[in-house]
Amino acid sequence: MPPETSALQMILTADPTLWAIVRLSLIVSLSAVVLAALIGIPLGAFVALTRFRGREGFIVLLNALMGLPPVVVGLAVYLLLSRAGPLGPLGLLFTPAAMVVAQTVLVTPIIAALSRQTIEDLWTEYRDELTAMDVGPFARVATLIWDGRFSLVVALLAGFGRAAAEVGAIIIVGGNIDGFTRTMTTAIALETSKGDLPLAIGLGVVLIGIVIIINALAWMLRRAGERMAG
Amino acid sequence: MRAQPADLPIQFESVTVSAGAVNILDGLSLVIGAGAPTMVIGPNGAGKTTLLRVAMGLIAPSRGVVTWDGVAAVPPARRAIVFQRPAMLRRSAADNIRYALNAAGIPRGRHDARIGELLALVGLDAFGTRPARRLSGGEQQRLALARALARDPSVLFLDEPTASLDPAATKAVEDIVRAVAARGIKVVMATHDLGEARRLAGDVVVLHRGRVVENSPADEFFRSPRTAEARTFLAGDLLL
Ligand SMILES: Nc1ncnc2c1ncn2[C@@H]1O[C@H](COP(=O)(O)OP(=O)(O)OP(=O)(O)O)[C@@H](O)[C@H]1O
Ligand SMILES: [Mg+2]
Numbered sequence: 179m180p181p182e183t184s185a186l187q188m189i190l191t192a193d194p195t196l197w198a199i200v201r202l203s204l205i206v207s208l209s210a211v212v213l214a215a216l217i218g219i220p221l222g223a224f225v226a227l228t229r230f231r232g233r234e235g236f237i238v239l240l241n242a243l244m245g246l247p248p249v250v251v252g253l254a255v256y257l258l259l260s261r262a263g264p265l266g267p268l269g270l271l272f273t274p275a276a277m278v279v280a281q282t283v284l285v286t287p288i289i290a291a292l293s294r295q296t297i298e299d300l301w302t303e304y305r306d307e308l309t310a311m312d313v314g315p316f317a318r319v320a321t322l323i324w325d326g327r328f329s330l331v332v333a334l335l336a337g338f339g340r341a342a343a344e345v346g347a348i349i350i351v352g353g354n355i356d357g358f359t360r361t362m363t364t365a366i367a368l369e370t371s372k373g374d375l376p377l378a379i380g381l382g383v384v385l386i387g388i389v390i391i392i393n394a395l396a397w398m399l400r401r402a403g404e405r406m407a408g
Numbered sequence: 409m410r411a412q413p414a415d416l417p418i419q420f421e422s423v424t425v426s427a428g429a430v431n432i433l434d435g436l437s438l439v440i441g442a443g444a445p446t447m448v449i450g451p452n453g454a455g456k457t458t459l460l461r462v463a464m465g466l467i468a469p470s471r472g473v474v475t476w477d478g479v480a481a482v483p484p485a486r487r488a489i490v491f492q493r494p495a496m497l498r499r500s501a502a503d504n505i506r507y508a509l510n511a512a513g514i515p516r517g518r519h520d521a522r523i524g525e526l527l528a529l530v531g532l533d534a535f536g537t538r539p540a541r542r543l544s545g546g547e548q549q550r551l552a553l554a555r556a557l558a559r560d561p562s563v564l565f566l567d568e569p570t571a572s573l574d575p576a577a578t579k580a581v582e583d584i585v586r587a588v589a590a591r592g593i594k595v596v597m598a599t600h601d602l603g604e605a606r607r608l609a610g611d612v613v614v615l616h617r618g619r620v621v622e623n624s625p626a627d628e629f630f631r632s633p634r635t636a637e638a639r640t641f642l643a644g645d646l647l648l
Pocket of ligand 2: 456457458492567
């Protein structure tokens with residue numbers, strides 16, 4: 179890549195290096211959000227709708243885990259996946275799969291905590307009506323998830339925003355290997371330290387663009403939800 | 409004309425509902441049998457809402473039991489309630505009724521026709537596609553009535569269903585209550601509107617501080633209330 183290439187040129191000419199990195203970033207973060215949703219929404223619903231010992235403490239913990247430091251998550255997943263670790267035999271360390279695992283750990287508490295809040299608020303409002311209509315437990319959960327769908331999607335977008343923007347966890351477990359585990363954030367960190375500013379700036383612009391799009395989507399969904407449901 | 413509802417009578421035997429140190433219902437005994445509407449009247453905080461919620465099985469009594477047709481177990485499926493402040497599901501008016509039809513296990517093929525009938529019955533024909541939560545308070549109250557009737561209940565509890573309605577809508581709801589009662593559905597309705605109680609009641613239950621202070625046929629009650637509390641309430645004086 180000639181050094182005089184500007185960041186803008188790289189974006190406009192769809193520079194293959196740049197887009198390969200963007201693609202991997204999106205795949206990793208989207209996979210993590212899907213997995214986190216599959217764990218986090220049912221977990222949030224469970225905590226919202228059941229009473230068990232230590233529930234209050236669990237909710238506080240869940241809320242606190244929303245702010246987990248990515249490097250700590252990276253370290254923990256590294257220890258888990260490293261050759262000597264309990265999941266070492268899977269051979270996942272320094273692969274995209276490891277990055278998905280780390281980001282799933284990071285995002286699950288966000289989705290679980292926000293889902294818990296959404297579903298619990300709706301349940302407070304609906305409890306009497308649904309109980310009076312003899313709505314069974316499964317239909318109940320389905321109703322709450324469906325009627326809370328706009329807020330739940332906003333929670334997913336919040337999770338995606340967090341995953342797409344973090345660098346600490348995936349750089350540890352992915353290793354930032356060129357053409358294999360290099361993502362937007364890890365590449366920006368590396369290229370900046372190497373002094374290759376055009377690629378770093380190009381990736382930075384794309385990343386910010388993605389974050390803006392996510393927030394615009396979240397905002398539009400909220401509006402659509404308000405319009406449709408009142 | 410429907411046969412006598414099988415689920416009656418509803419019998420409260422020394423039912424107490426406590427919240428901390430206070431008894432919201434205080435050893436209340438009452439039998440609600442078939443027939444014209446039972447109007448539950450009493451001042452704010454008397455326990456009317458709590459009485460209806462206990463009957464619906466939404467609150468378990470701290471002491472005592474409620475039985476339906478002599479059976480202490482769960483209240484029957486064919487009961488419905490319009491709450492004092494109904495919650496609207498985040499769907500259209502029509503889909504709120506559809507939800508209730510579904511929950512009551514009514515076959516899907518019949519839903520659209522039934523929704524049309526029920527919306528017309530409460531005067532909301534033109535509102536089917538509107539988000540339920542965007543309806544006015546009075547419109548929501550009437551939608552809640554349609555939603556309750558969707559269950560085809562044998563017993564219908566109404567908690568001050570006309571409190572936020574204008575005179576025309578109040579008359580419409582009272583007409584519906586009469587029509588429903590004429591079809592053999594037992595209506596149990598809380599109100600503090602004495603005119604309304606007079607217009608609809610088959611019998612009157614007066615609640616005060618969680619106890620039944622009077623329970624008589626309506627004509628008797630309005631002609632000569634037996635208790636001082638009932639006389640005070642009828643005279644429009646504050647009952648403390
Ligand atoms: N969960 C609760 N905890 C504590 N107090 C309660 C609870 N529910 C009801 N109460 C109290 O019990 C009393 C009876 O309440 P209830 O709602 O049954 O009255 P009501 O007759 O329906 O009054 P209104 O005419 O204002 O609707 C009130 O004083 C109320 O504050
Ligand atoms: Mg009340």
